[in-house]
Amino acid sequence: MSAIPPAGLRTQHSGLQKVFSPTDLLLNSEHSLCPGCGEPVALRTILELIHDLGVRDRTICVAGIGCYTAFPMIMDVDVMQALHGRAPSVATGVKRVRPDAFVFTMQGDGDMISEGLQEVIHSAARGEQFTAIVFNNAVFGETGGHMTAATVLGQHTKTSVGGRNRERHGNPIKISELIAQLDGTAYVARAAVHTPSAIKLTKQYLHDAFRSQLDSKGFSLVEILTMCPTDWFVTPDQGPAFLETKLIPTYPLGVIKS
Amino acid sequence: MSERVLMEGSAAMAEAAIRAGCRFYAGYPITPSTEILEYMSVRLPEVGGTCMNAESEIEAIGMVWGAAGCGVRAMTASTGQGISLMQESFAELANAQIPVVTINMCRGQGDYFQATRGGGHGDYRFILLAPASAQEAVELAQLAFYLAEKWRNPVMIMGDFLLSHTSEIVEFPPSTYPALPPKSWAITGAKGRRGITLSPLGPSEKLSTDLATTLARVIDKHAAIKVEEVRVDTGYLDDAELVVVAFGFPGRFVKYAARLARDKGMRVGYVRPITLWPFPSQVIADIADRVPAIAVFELNAGQMIEDVQLAVLGRAPVHAIGGISHDHSGFGVGPLLSVEYILKRIEDVYPRKAKVA
Numbered sequence: 001m002s003a004i005p006p007a008g009l010r011t012q013h014s015g016l017q018k019v020f021s022p023t024d025l026l027l028n029s030e031h032s033l034c035p036g037c038g039e040p041v042a043l044r045t046i047l048e049l050i051h052d053l054g055v056r057d058r059t060i061c062v063a064g065i066g067c068y069t070a071f072p073m074i075m076d077v078d079v080m081q082a083l084h085g086r087a088p089s090v091a092t093g094v095k096r097v098r099p100d101a102f103v104f105t106m107q108g109d110g111d112m113i114s115e116g117l118q119e120v121i122h123s124a125a126r127g128e129q130f131t132a133i134v135f136n137n138a139v140f141g142e143t144g145g146h147m148t149a150a151t152v153l154g155q156h157t158k159t160s161v162g163g164r165n166r167e168r169h170g171n172p173i174k175i176s177e178l179i180a181q182l183d184g185t186a187y188v189a190r191a192a193v194h195t196p197s198a199i200k201l202t203k204q205y206l207h208d209a210f211r212s213q214l215d216s217k218g219f220s221l222v223e224i225l226t227m228c229p230t231d232w233f234v235t236p237d238q239g240p241a242f243l244e245t246k247l248i249p250t251y252p253l254g255v256i257k258s
Numbered sequence: 259m260s261e262r263v264l265m266e267g268s269a270a271m272a273e274a275a276i277r278a279g280c281r282f283y284a285g286y287p288i289t290p291s292t293e294i295l296e297y298m299s300v301r302l303p304e305v306g307g308t309c310m311n312a313e314s315e316i317e318a319i320g321m322v323w324g325a326a327g328c329g330v331r332a333m334t335a336s337t338g339q340g341i342s343l344m345q346e347s348f349a350e351l352a353n354a355q356i357p358v359v360t361i362n363m364c365r366g367q368g369d370y371f372q373a374t375r376g377g378g379h380g381d382y383r384f385i386l387l388a389p390a391s392a393q394e395a396v397e398l399a400q401l402a403f404y405l406a407e408k409w410r411n412p413v414m415i416m417g418d419f420l421l422s423h424t425s426e427i428v429e430f431p432p433s434t435y436p437a438l439p440p441k442s443w444a445i446t447g448a449k450g451r452r453g454i455t456l457s458p459l460g461p462s463e464k465l466s467t468d469l470a471t472t473l474a475r476v477i478d479k480h481a482a483i484k485v486e487e488v489r490v491d492t493g494y495l496d497d498a499e500l501v502v503v504a505f506g507f508p509g510r511f512v513k514y515a516a517r518l519a520r521d522k523g524m525r526v527g528y529v530r531p532i533t534l535w536p537f538p539s540q541v542i543a544d545i546a547d548r549v550p551a552i553a554v555f556e557l558n559a560g561q562m563i564e565d566v567q568l569a570v571l572g573r574a575p576v577h578a579i580g581g582i583s584h585d586h587s588g589f590g591v592g593p594l595l596s597v598e599y600i601l602k603r604i605e606d607v608y609p610r611k612a613k614v615a
Binding site: 027028056057058059060062069072073074075076077078079080081082083086088089090091092093094095096097098101102118119122 | 281282284308310312313314316317318319320321322323324325326327328330332346347350354445446447448449450452453454455456457458459460464465466467
């Protein structure tokens with residue numbers, strides 16, 4: 001078995017130019033999530049935009065409960081940790097007492113669409129001036145692969161063995177289309193992080209959502225489809241294709257309301 | 259000197275909260291706490307505050323969480339049923355050390371266990387204040403915000419239908435509480451500093467995962483609160499042969515019944531815990547050493563009596579002289595809340611040897 005050369009030696013001999021480094025709002029370059037997970041890419045994109053928009057000093061993130069609950073401790077912005085499903089009401093309280101703050105929530109599909117559906121609907125209808133971000137991987141990731149309200153028909157989970165079945169398990173909820181119907185919403189889009197071009201669009205949609213909050217236009221929501229190879233029971237390299245072929249037919253990408 | 263005004267207890271508490279600096283309120287209508295929401299929806303905007311008519315109790319406490327986490331004095335109110343829905347947040351607000359104030363206008367006194375033990379998960383405690391009059395409620399509302407921030411622990415004020423709906427003369431004394439340290443824990447946006455996290459799940463410092471130390475710090479406060487914050491109203495204890503323990507509005511009835519009992523030659527004293535947590539256990543323990551009998555009057559099947567028994571530790575008999583007592587609506591005042599009834603029950607349990615003396 002050959003020894004791996006020390007890091008310094010490798011860069012010295014690489015002759016490669018550094019063209020990318022993570023934003024300094026990411027406090028270390030590590031995360032504790034699984035290989036192939038889509039959430040870290042989404043987080044990096046969010047933090048890059050906070051940096052680019054110059055709103056870091058007045059940013060307040062309200063985090064839900066899921067795998068991404070590991071993120072607050074590595075984000076150099078103020079974070080209020082909410083309970084599972086409750087981020088929209090907590091963010092409402094935050095934004096109402098700090099109207100000059102830039103406020104966004106991070107929830108997963110289990111958090112927002114299963115546990116806390118009422119919260120996001122009422123916040124949207126009230127036109128609360130924050131941006132709700134939902135990482136939708138169509139599965140309870142942190143508990144180890146159980147069906148959420150966003151699990152797609154046919155998707156195998158530990159509680160929909162053999163695939164989600166309409167008669168037995170009901171139908172998935174398309175949160176973006178649901179929220180877009182409400183009068184208080186200014187911007188709704190669905191993005192994904194499974195390809196470089198999709199990540200670029202994710203950044204564009206997030207930018208437009210953030211911009212609409214900064215212009216006080218109303219409630220904004222960006223649904224980001226993220227890979228969860230562990231709980232899709234595929235290998236990390238199969239994650240992007242799974243997202244493309246299994247999720248996107250139910251959850252088409254694009255701007256739904258602007 | 260502040261003016262004296264005639265106000266319903268609920269409105270008086272809401273006004274006291276505003277004068278104590280409360281600038282955010284979120285609530286869901288439920289009898290008999292609804293008048294607090296009504297009052298706040300009119301008064302808070304007048305002082306630049308925000309009142310949210312939340313879509314559920316769960317969202318109400320979430321909104322209050324967000325506002326209080328930003329360092330703003332924030333409050334919600336409900337009754338036992340709505341308080342049930344808030345329990346998950348209550349437990350974690352204590353762990354996150356967010357100083358919210360909750361007014362719990364119960365239907366009767368059946369929610370003593372819920373309020374003192376908490377219906378949520380984990381090793382948390384609320385400081386629990388039980389006023390017996392609108393004036394005391396005003397003063398405790400002011401105290402509640404002070405204690406919540408002093409200890410960074412949620413505080414609950416527990417009242418009932420009578421307190422909420424009885425109009426009494428009140429005045430609003432200016433606050434005399436000392437200044438508190440700056441709220442360095444509050445979420446403000448990280449201008450000029452490293453970001454912080456306000457969380458029930460761990461420390462505020464980034465890159466730290468030391469949950470055990472954080473939670474230990476939360477629990478360590480409990481012992482200090484028990485030492486420093488016990489408040490109790492007592493009377494006629496020096497020569498008492500029987501001491502009646504009662505809390506809240508019924509405590510006033512017991513106080514009056516004790517006086518009537520003395521007119522009849524029975525040496526009856528009373529203890530009215532103002533803080534239900536921390537419970538005035540030492541006061542009751544001292545009484546148990548020298549008084550032949552103790553009675554508990556509460557309008558439930560026997561809840562506070564367990565705290566009394568824990569303080570007495572078998573050194574004196576403890577008689578339950580209250581009971582479940584509802585009116586036809588289930589909201590209000592039942593037949594047992596009467597001085598005549600309390601007096602009769604006092605006679606029933608008064609120590610025999612004292613009676614012949």
